[in-house]
Amino acid sequence: MLHLRLITPPDRTDDVVRLIGNTVGTTHLVVLPGAARNPAGDVVMCDVAREAGDGLLSALQELGLDRNGSIAVENIDLSLSRRADKAEAEAPGEGADAVLWEHLTDATHEESTLSVTYLAFITLATMIAACGVVLDNAVLIVGAMAVGPEFGPLAGISTSIVQRAPRLALRSLIALLVGFAVAMAATVGFSLFMDAIDLFSKAQLEADRPQTAFVYAPDWFSFIVAVLAGAAGTLSLTSAKSGALVGVAISVTTVPAAANAAVALSYGDMNQTWGSTTQLLLNLLGIILAGTLTLLAQKYFWTRGRRTREPA
Incomplete structure (x- = not known):
């Protein structure tokens, strides 16, 4: 699993949340309105199966989040969660075969x-x-x-x-x-x-x-x-x-x-x-x-x- 920490402009937060919700293989979505200070904006966090990560990152970049906000990605070494297990099972492909091109x-x-x-x-x-x-x-x-x-x-x-x-x-x-x-x-x-x-x-x-x-x-x-x-x-x-x-x-x-x-x-x-x-x-x-x-x-x-x- 991957953990994403995003800083989004307030006018883009709904689009980002909608994108994450529609991406198969995501879970543990957290939205903190107004929490970011530099750059100012909302903080959105979620976990995503590795095999779905590259597609989600590309879509976030298409929304301009890499230019107007921030995209940070971390590997999760251990995740004890049935929701995470379900997200990985639903995501297409195998995580070991996925390539995060960015x-x-x-x-x-x-x-x-x-x-x-x-x-x-x-x-x-x-x-x-x-x-x-x-x-x-x-x-x-x-x-x-x-x-x-x-x-x-x-x-x-x-x-x-x-x-x-x-x-x-x-x-x-x-x-x-x-x-x-x-x-x-x-x-x-x-x-x-x-x-x-x-x-x-x-x-x-x-x-x-x-x-x-x-x-x-x-x-x-x-x-x-x-x-x-x-x-x-x-x-x-x-x-x-x-x-x-x-x-x-x-x-x-x-x-x-x-x-x-x-x-x-x-x-x-x-x-x-x-x-x-x-x-x-x-x-x-x-x-x-x-x-x-x-x-x-x-x-x-x-x-x-x-x-x-x-x-x-």
Whole structure:
């Protein structure tokens, strides 16, 4: 269930209440006349089944509530109410399959913002991965994958394509490109420093590395895994199962490939630099492609399912 807290202009309150009352899957309607102060207006609250949430939010925006009032949405972790159970049963579809497009756009917008924190995470992840590839340590590689924040901008690009949001696409692309550029440049410097204090060496980089050689040897499996991980990551975002994102993060060699390219570049090994860069680009392309197709499929099947369930 979702909880909606609305601030409505007094002349729109009746329309909002009528809309909520006519939406299948809503309950616990509360109206507080004149309770809001900034902006001034009435406060309307209700609970709505997740599968009915996107339609209700779209209708509220059509009433101009996002411009003249306020729409706040929260997830309800626990609701002990027979009315809530009935509302969920009456709402068409399954809540786990529903996509809140406004929430997805807002979430990916936040995750794809180029910030100091984002740059710090992706840089630290790439440096950890650099240690992993030089030491041929799979544990460090997995740790670097989990730290890397690059899935946010990748999801933002997929969402922007489906929702036709050019600003989100630009923001996500800038975060992705600038983030990897800064992280790789910093890792080149880190690699040179580690070499200067005799912790990294070219011999280690070019030695047989059975645990981490895959980061500079792209093949079809690299692309296929990226596609599968991209689909899983997108589903985890849209179904609010964020725990699955950790599994997605450690499935794709984006950060490790960037790290190996940076270390190889610092030693002038262009074969590994090119191989790692190709691996990185293949993984990024696979995730974006899979995320976009997954969102398009969800949009198509959910819209078709709603039309099928609507009474004639």
